[in-house]
Amino acid sequence: xxxxxxxxxxxxxxxxxxxxxxxxxxxxxxxxxxxxxxxxxxxxxxxxxxxxxxxxxxxxxxxxxxxxxxxxxxxxxxxxxxxxxxxxxxxxxxxxxxxxxxxxxxxxxxxxxxxxxxxxxxxxxxxxxxxxxxxxxxxxxxxxxxxxxxxxxxxxxxxxxxxxxxxxxxxxxxxxxxxxxxxxxxxxxxxxxxxxxxxxxxxxxxxxxxxxxxxxxxxxxxxxxxxxxxxxxxxxxxxxxxxxxxxxxxxxxxxxxxxxxxxxxxxxxxxxxxxxxxxxxxxxxxxxxxxxxxxxxxxxxxxxxxxxxxxxxxxxxxxxxxxxxxxxxxxxxxxxxxxxxxxxxxxxxxxxxxxxxxxxxxxxxxxxxxxxxxxxxxxxxxxxxxxxxxxxxxxxxxxxxxxxxxxxxxxxxxxxxxxxxxxxxxxxxxxxxxxxxxxxxxxxxxxxxxxxxxxxxxxxxxxxxxxxxxxxxxxxxxxxxxxxxxxxxxxxxxxxxxxxxxxxxxxx
Amino acid sequence: xxxxxxxxxxxxxxxxxxxxxxxxxxxxxxxxxxxxxxxxxxxxxxxxxxxxxxxxxxxxxxxxxxxxxxxxxxxxxxxxxxxxxxxxxxxxxxxxxxxxxxxxxxxxxxxxxxxxxxxxxxxxxxxxxxxxxxxxxxxxxxxxxxxxxxxxxxxxxxxxxxxxxxxxxxxxxxxxxxxxxxxxxxxxxxxxxxxxxxxxxxxxxxxxxxxxxxxxxxxxxxxxxxxxxxxxxxxxxxxxxxxxxxxxxxxxxxxxxxxxxxxxxxxxxxxxxxxxxxxxxxxxxxxxxxxxxxxx
Numbered sequence: 001x002x003x004x005x006x007x008x009x010x011x012x013x014x015x016x017x018x019x020x021x022x023x024x025x026x027x028x029x030x031x032x033x034x035x036x037x038x039x040x041x042x043x044x045x046x047x048x049x050x051x052x053x054x055x056x057x058x059x060x061x062x063x064x065x066x067x068x069x070x071x072x073x074x075x076x077x078x079x080x081x082x083x084x085x086x087x088x089x090x091x092x093x094x095x096x097x098x099x100x101x102x103x104x105x106x107x108x109x110x111x112x113x114x115x116x117x118x119x120x121x122x123x124x125x126x127x128x129x130x131x132x133x134x135x136x137x138x139x140x141x142x143x144x145x146x147x148x149x150x151x152x153x154x155x156x157x158x159x160x161x162x163x164x165x166x167x168x169x170x171x172x173x174x175x176x177x178x179x180x181x182x183x184x185x186x187x188x189x190x191x192x193x194x195x196x197x198x199x200x201x202x203x204x205x206x207x208x209x210x211x212x213x214x215x216x217x218x219x220x221x222x223x224x225x226x227x228x229x230x231x232x233x234x235x236x237x238x239x240x241x242x243x244x245x246x247x248x249x250x251x252x253x254x255x256x257x258x259x260x261x262x263x264x265x266x267x268x269x270x271x272x273x274x275x276x277x278x279x280x281x282x283x284x285x286x287x288x289x290x291x292x293x294x295x296x297x298x299x300x301x302x303x304x305x306x307x308x309x310x311x312x313x314x315x316x317x318x319x320x321x322x323x324x325x326x327x328x329x330x331x332x333x334x335x336x337x338x339x340x341x342x343x344x345x346x347x348x349x350x351x352x353x354x355x356x357x358x359x360x361x362x363x364x365x366x367x368x369x370x371x372x373x374x375x376x377x378x379x380x381x382x383x384x385x386x387x388x389x390x391x392x393x394x395x396x397x398x399x400x401x402x403x404x405x406x407x408x409x410x411x412x413x414x415x416x417x418x419x420x421x422x423x424x425x426x427x428x429x430x431x432x433x434x435x436x437x438x439x440x441x442x443x444x445x446x447x448x449x450x451x452x453x454x455x456x457x458x459x460x461x462x463x464x465x466x467x468x469x470x471x472x473x474x475x476x477x478x479x480x481x482x483x484x485x486x487x488x489x490x491x492x493x494x495x496x497x498x499x500x501x502x503x504x505x506x507x508x
Numbered sequence: 509x510x511x512x513x514x515x516x517x518x519x520x521x522x523x524x525x526x527x528x529x530x531x532x533x534x535x536x537x538x539x540x541x542x543x544x545x546x547x548x549x550x551x552x553x554x555x556x557x558x559x560x561x562x563x564x565x566x567x568x569x570x571x572x573x574x575x576x577x578x579x580x581x582x583x584x585x586x587x588x589x590x591x592x593x594x595x596x597x598x599x600x601x602x603x604x605x606x607x608x609x610x611x612x613x614x615x616x617x618x619x620x621x622x623x624x625x626x627x628x629x630x631x632x633x634x635x636x637x638x639x640x641x642x643x644x645x646x647x648x649x650x651x652x653x654x655x656x657x658x659x660x661x662x663x664x665x666x667x668x669x670x671x672x673x674x675x676x677x678x679x680x681x682x683x684x685x686x687x688x689x690x691x692x693x694x695x696x697x698x699x700x701x702x703x704x705x706x707x708x709x710x711x712x713x714x715x716x717x718x719x720x721x722x723x724x725x726x727x728x729x730x731x732x733x734x735x736x737x738x739x740x741x742x743x744x745x746x747x748x749x750x751x752x753x754x755x756x757x758x759x760x761x762x763x764x765x766x767x768x769x770x771x772x773x774x775x776x777x778x779x780x781x782x783x784x785x786x787x788x789x790x791x792x793x794x795x796x797x798x799x800x801x802x803x804x
Contacts, residue, residue: 013740031740031749034704049753055788056749057740091802093760222790310694318693318726319734 003071004449005061006441007054009080009159010241011035011100011263014054016061017438018071021451023461027065028438031057036097041104041132044097047086047162054163059227073229077445078238079437080160082180082285085138087153088162095149098159099138106137107358109144113137118198120280125192127274127284127292128182131352136182139199155205160237167223168235170216171207176239178209179286186274186286212239212288213448236445242295243287244440245407246270249431250462252455255402257295257395259388259420259428260436261411265301267353267391268293269399281354281394291455296353296391300346300384302410304362307348308380312373329415332378337422338477341366342375343485344383347496351387354394355489359500365488381416382423382478386485389423393486404428405464407436417466422474423482429464509558509598511535514660521660524668527618528675530603533657536560536594546588551603552615552635553581554678556650560597563590566641576650578643580682582635583608583615600653604675606632612713617679620672630722631683637706637723643685652678687725696738699724707747711754711774717743751775752788759797766793 003026008015013032020026031053036044066073083101088094099105113119114130128134135156142150157165158177165171178184178191183199183206185192191203210216214237218224224231238244242260246268251258257269269275274284275294284294305328306321313324347360364379392401404426406417412430421428431439443458452458513532514521522528529551536543546565555578562573567585581587583606589595607616615632617623623631643649656674659667691699703724707715720743721731735743751773758769770781770793778793785793 029740032738034701046753048756049750052749052753052756052788056745059788091800093800224790226786226788226790310692313694315694318730319696319699321694321696324694
C-alpha cells in the first residue's frame with residue numbers, strides 16, 4: 001500500500017501522521033520539545049532538538065508501523081507553527097535558538113510601528129497584524145538589540161525552512177509561512193520592500209518564495225538510508241498549521257467558518273479576496289494564489305481552562321488533569337446557561353483579536369452572594385467561548401457565516417461544542433480527525449499527486465459527522481450576557497493598563 | 509520533654525552508633541549573644557523546630573522556621589543564626605556522618621543503613637540537588653526523632669537495629685517531602701520542565717530512570733507512563749534526544765574532539781556515541797562534523 005507522511009512542527013511537539021491514498025489515518029506518533037523562557041518575554045526553542053526529535057519520531061513511526069507492513073512512502077509533506085524566526089550563519093548553523101510565535105520581546109518595536117502610517121501600510125501590504133509575534137518585528141528587534149547576531153545572520157529562516165534545508169540542502173519558504181512573517185506582500189507574492197526596509201534587511205537574507213506544492217529536492221542520502229526510504233520519495237514543503245487546520249476541517253467556500261481551540265484559538269474564514277480591516281484586527285494568510293485564510297487569533301483558549309483546573313480542580317492521582325477536567329465539566333453542566341449572571345473575562349495572557357491589548361487581564365464580574373464554586377467553573381468556560389464569539393462577531397462585519405466547523409482539543413469537548421453552537425446561534429460540525437492539520441497536509445499532497453483536482457474538491461472529502469444544532473433559548477440568554485462581556489472588554493482599557501504596569505513593577 | 513545533648517566520643521548512648529555525631533533537644537529560654545555562630549561541618553545536619561520561631565541563615569539564604577518545620581543542612585553548607593544568636597524556643601537536631609562518593613560527591617549513608625544501594629544513591633542525589641533546605645510542616649520528622657531518643661535511652665532489645673531503621677526512615681521521609689514540595693502535583697508540563705533543566709545541567713551524568721522519577725516525585729511505573737504520554741518518548745530515549753541535540757551543536761563548532769563531545773554529552777564511550785548518532789542521523793559524528801564545519 002502506498003502512503004503519505006505528514007510532519008507537523010507544532011508549538012510543543014512534532015506530530016507525524018501516515019495516511020493511505022484515500023485519506024485514512026494509518027499511523028501517528030508524536031515527540032515533544034521544550035520551550036525556554038530565559039527572560040519573562042522570551043520564548044525560544046532549540047532548532048537542533050526540534051530537528052532530532054522530528055527525525056527520531058519519523059524513524060520510530062517508519063520502523064514500527066510502516067516498514068513492517070511493507071507500506072511504500074510516496075510523499076512527505078510539512079506543516080509548522082507560524083511566526084518563528086531562526087538566524088543562521090553562512091554555513092547554515094543556527095545562531096542561538098529559534099524564537100517562537102509567543103515571544104514578546106519586540107513589544108516596544110511593535111507598539112511604535114502599529115500606530116504609525118508606515119505600520120498601517122505594511123499591514124495592508126502583508127496582511128499580518130503588527131504584533132511582537134510577527135517575524136518583521138523580531139528581526140527589527142535583533143537589529144536594535146542583538147547587533148552581533150543581526151550582523152552575523154546570513155539568513156533569517158522559519159523553523160520549517162531550517163529543517164527542510166537540513167534534510168534536502170535547499171533554502172526556501174512557502175507562501176503560507178511567508179504570509180505570516182509580515183515581510184511578504186500578499187497581493188504580489190514578493191517580499192515587501194517597505195517591510196524589509198523597516199526590518200533593516202534585503203531579500204538576500206531571506207529565502208526564495210515557493211508555492212506550497214513545491215518540492216525542495218531529494219532527501220539527503222544519509223537520511224534516505226537511516227530512515228529506510230526510497231530515493232524517489234517526494235518532499236513537499238507544505239503550508240502553515242493555521243491554513244492546513246482550515247483545509248483539514250473541510251471549511252471551504254462562502255458562509256463557513258472554522259473554530260480551532262487548543263491552548264490558544266482562532267476563528268478563520270476562507271476567501272478569494274483579502275479581508276481588509278480598517279482597525280487591523282485580522283490576519284490574512286495565503287494558502288495558494290487567490291486563496292486567503294483570514295481571521296483572528298486568541299491567546300486565551302484551552303490554556304485558561306488548564307489553569308483553572310490546576311488551581312481549583314480535584315486531583316485524584318498526581319498530574320491527572322484529564323480526570324480533573326472531566327469532573328469540572330460535569331459540575332459546570334449543572335449550572336444554568338449564563339452562570340446566573342457571573343461573567344469571566346479570560347485575558348490572563350493579554351489578548352490578540354479582537355481587542356489586541358497585551359495589557360488586558362482576567363476578571364470575574366457580576367459576583368453575588370448566591371454564586372458558588374460551580375458558577376465559577378461554568379463562567380470560566382463561557383468566558384473563553386464569549387471571547388471566541390467576539391472574534392467571530394467581528395469577522396461577520398466582513399463575511400456572512402452560516403455554519404461552523406470546529407476542531408482542537410478544547411473546542412471538541414461535547415459540552416464546549418454545544419455551547420459554541422448556542423452562543424453563535426449556528427449549526428456546527430466537529431472534525432472527525434483529532435488532527436486537522438495532518439489531514440490538511442495530506443489533502444495538499446493528494447492534490448499534488450493528482451488524486452484531487454483542486455482545493456475545493458479535496459476539502460469536500462473531509463467527513464464531518466458530529467453535528468450540533470443551536471438552541472435558540474440558550475442563545476438569547478448568552479446574547480444578553482455577551483453584550484456586557486463585549487462592553488467590559490473595551491471599557492476597562494485604562495484599568496488594564498494600570499494593573500498590568502503595577503504587576504510588572506511588583507514582580508520585578 | 510527534657511533537654512539532652514548526646515555527643516560522639518563523649519556520650520555512652522552513642523557508642524554503638526559512630527555515624528551519629530550529635531543528637532540533642534534544647535529549650536532555649538533566654539537570648540544569649542553569639543550563641544549560634546555560622547558553621548559548616550562535614551556532616552548532614554537536620555534541625556526540627558518544636559516550639560518558637562527561629563531565624564536562620566542556611567547556605568547564604570535567610571529562612572524563618574516555625575513549629576513542625578525541618579531544616580536540612582548538607583555537608584559543607586553554612587548554617588547560623590540570622591542575628592548570631594539562638595532564638596527563644598525548643599528544637600531538636602541530629603548530625604549524621606555521611607560518605608561522599610566520587611566523582612559526583614554523591615551522598616551515601618554508611619554500612620549502618622539498610623537502604624538498597626540504588627535507593628540510597630537516588631536519595632543521596634535528591635538531597636544533593638535540593639535547592640530548598642527547609643521543609644515546611646513535617647511533624648512526622650519530630651516523631652521519628654522522639655522515637656530515636658526513646659530507643660537510645662531505653663536500650664531495649666533490638667535498639668541498634670531500630671535506631672538505624674529510624675534514621676533510614678527519616679531520610680526517606682525528607683526525600684519524599686522534598687520531591688513533593690518542589691513539584692506541583694497538578695502541573696506535569698511545569699514539573700517536567702524542571703526535570704529537563706536538571707538533566708541538561710548534568711548531561712554527562714549517567715542518569716537512571718529511578719533517579720528521574722524520584723526527582724519528579726513519582727514511582728517509576730507512573731513516571732514512565734506520564735513521560736511517554738507527554739513527550740512521546742520513554743525517559744531514557746528523551747534523554748538520548750537531548751544528548752544528540754547538544755552533541756550536534758558541539759560538532760558544528762570547530763573546537764573539541766569527538767571523544768570529548770561524546771563524554772560531555774553523557775555517552776559512555778565514543779563508540780556508543782557513534783553508533784547512536786549514526787542510527788538516528790545516518791552519519792557518524794566525524795562525517796557529520798566534516799559536512800558541517802565552516803567552509804574556508
